[in-house]
Amino acid sequence: ISVARALLNLGISEGGDGLSTVTYNSLLPSNERLALNVLGRYEFSTAATAFAHFTAMNQRSQAFTSPNTNQLSLSKTNPYLSSQALGVLNSYGPTANAPTFIVLRASEDLGVVAEAAKRETLRGLVGVKGALSSNWNYELSASFGRTGITITTVDNQFPDRVANSANAVVDTAGVLGPRGAIVCASRLAAGPQPTGNPAIDECVPGNFFGAGSVSEAVRRYVTLNTQADGRISQQLFSGCVSGDTSGFFSLPAGPVAVVAGLEHRRDETRYTPDPRDAARLTASSGAGAVQGTVSVNAAFAELQVPLLAKLPLVSKLELTGSFRSSDYSLSGVGRTNSWGTGLLYQVNPQITMRGSTQKSVRAPNVAELYEPTAPTQVGINAPCSVQNLGLGSATRAANCAALGMPAGFRANTLGRPTAATTGGNPNLTVERGETRTFGVLLAPSFLPGFALAVDYYRVDLKDAITKPNSNVILTTCVDSQSIDNPFCRFVTRGTDFNVTRITQQTMNLTRQLAEGVDVDARLALHLTPELRADLRAQYTHVIKRNDYVRPTEPNFATQQVARVADPRDSVTLTTNLGYGSWQLSHKLRWFSGMWRADPANFVSVNGRPPINPTLLPESLKRTPSASFHDLRLAWAFGKGREVYFGVDNLTNVQPPPGIYAAGFGGANYDGIGRSYYGGMRYDF
Secondary structure, eight states: OOOSSEEEETTEEEEEOOOOGGGTSOSSOEEEEEEEEEEEEEEEETTEEEEEEEEEEEEEEEEEEEEOEEEEEEETTOTTSOHHHHHHHHHSHHHHSOSEEEEEEEOGGGOEEEEEEEEEEEEEEEEEEEESSSSEEEEEEEEEEEEEEEEEEEEEEOHHHHHHHHSEEEETTOSSSSTTEEEEHHHHHHOSSOOSOHHHHTOOOOOOSSTTOSOHHHHHHHEEEEEEEEEEEEEEEEEEEEEESTTTOOBTTBOOEEEEEEEEEEEEEEEEOOHHHHTTOSTTTTOOOEEEEEEEEEEEEEEEEEEEEEETTEEEEEEEEEEEEEEESOTTTOEEEEEEEEEEEEEETTEEEEEEEEEEEEOOOHHHHHOOOEEEEEOOOOTTSGGGGGGSOTTHHHHHHHTTOOTTOOOSOTTSOEEEEEEOOTTOOOEEEEEEEEEEEEOOTTSTTEEEEEEEEEEEEEEEEEOOOHHHHHHHHHHSSSSOSTTGGGEEEOTTSOEEEEEEEOEEEEEEEEEEEEEEEEEEEEOSSSEEEEEEEEEEEEEEEEEEOOTTOTTOOEEOTTBTTBOSEEEEEEEEEEETTEEEEEEEEEEOOOBSSOGGGTSOBTTBOOSOTTSSOGGGSBOOOEEEEEEEEEEEOSTTEEEEEEEESTTOOOOOTTOOSBTTBOTTSOSSOSEEEEEEEEOO
16 A cells, blocks of 8 residues: 555554654744834933834744644545555455545645744834932833734645545546546535535545645645734833932942832733634634733842952952842732842952852743644654553553553554644743852953853752643653643543643643853953954853652652753853954854753663663764854954954754754754855944
8 A cells, every 4th residue: 555654544554654744844944034223312411311212123934844644534445546455455454344444644745834924023112311410320211012923824724625535436427527537425425516615516536545646636625824813012111210329328348239110011912813723624723812911010129238348358248139029910920029139259359259049930921821722743652552661650550551541552653643732821820930159250360361250050940831842741641650640631542542632831840950050261362462362261061950840759850951952061162363453253162962862761860770771772872072163254444344254163063863953853053054144234
């Protein structure tokens, strides 16, 4: 049997090549943007300076996803079915005595689905600032921004028309025309008179056996372009005063610096799907209209308190503090408070130590709350399939059984897309974070122009706002202590226990933890009056980057660091050489190798032995380290005026096999290869 991609009978795959969606996905969507920016300021006096900034932008982009897949129930009497294929069906157990069979078809010949987006943005900012006194200043501003979005889905489908077209029969009596003509069964059943239903009256019979077998007439009958519209807008009013207390109060080390202000922000979003999508007539059915508003009133203040200065072993000792109180219109958020404090201790100009602690709160934004629910297709691993039962937690098998899975269950979802939806969640609550940092800055006098900063950080987020992907949802559902967890309700299964739909929505994750060390070294050299060099080295080492997604096991870590796109170690070296009006820049970017799958498969995580060390061949378990070189040459012919030319990825480094250098796999790699650019900057 020759089918475009796969033939499935009762969950058993016979032939076909499967579907790799990354074959079609755009690595770099086409993008065309035209922007206009107008800035202005006018100083009336030292007490009042007006300023304004207006932006208008038009952007058009297009990205391809993958072909639609169609599950078709076909009759053995289908006139397009070859005698050879019929013989195979009649000799195969599950279909030998059945009058029909099921085909799952990735219909490339019906077009690869694409999204073409048009965005029009307008933004305006006006304000006034000035001096209240010799040591106090103020600033008042108001801004408004709006982006209108029109998204056209190209090569969408009418699923009912696909089914009508595939259900072809022979008009033996000549009801619709010549005897023996191949027609649609739905059209033949309706008789020679029009029904008034275009899906029946305009039906074109199609040959859905074999890649490229579908005619252009069938494609015009079953495909369409749909259009959705949306708009997001923001209003922001803010005012603040800043200054110090030197006019009425000072500490021995100096006056206290203060910034305080008020802010009002209102965010709105609206989304209207194509009426045919909303009516569930298309393959993109499921997207509903969305409208939401979030407003917040906030008050904030920051202090800088000099405690000691110009003493033996204490060049400077400074305390900082910040506080922000916000009142949200969201019922699940209400009033929130965030605060932070820091201490800077400078032994002398060569040695400085700093530390800080912050407790912050972030409310969900309008995109996380009101992102439209949209249909999509995903590939899944099916953790309850018999070959995967032993590759998870000790509770996986029992949880799969609790879901009703029979012994020896083998999923039929391998190699086939599964229906899913993705969208926001209006029931989100705030995420709460606790951050601690400690660092040392060195600027030794014996090496003029050199500075070194070493900082340790630890960020702990509770109720972190994120959107787990389909496989995280599936595995967490059955790898938790029981199936009584938030993830299982996102999975829909059919009567045969195979996954039929997954709901991917923004949610408050249990916890996220990040811990690491950043190093930043700089050296500025003036070799001659004309020749100068600026060198900078940045190094990041990630100690921990874990997600804790199991509510019943709050200390069970899912390691994120050292996976593709999240290296444990990374280095950036930047060199700028200047001679007169010429400047040559070089940037080296390096990162360490990464595991291609969950590190828990190959190394011990949570004190447990590796889950599946033979999941991949030894040579494919990890990607190698990678480095990229960029060059830029510029000639300046005045302030804010230059001509430049550059080469990115000079050595044309390619991603490793299976890494796509895009958001769906290894975005830290370069998916374009060596590229060139040039231009001119001219400030008036």
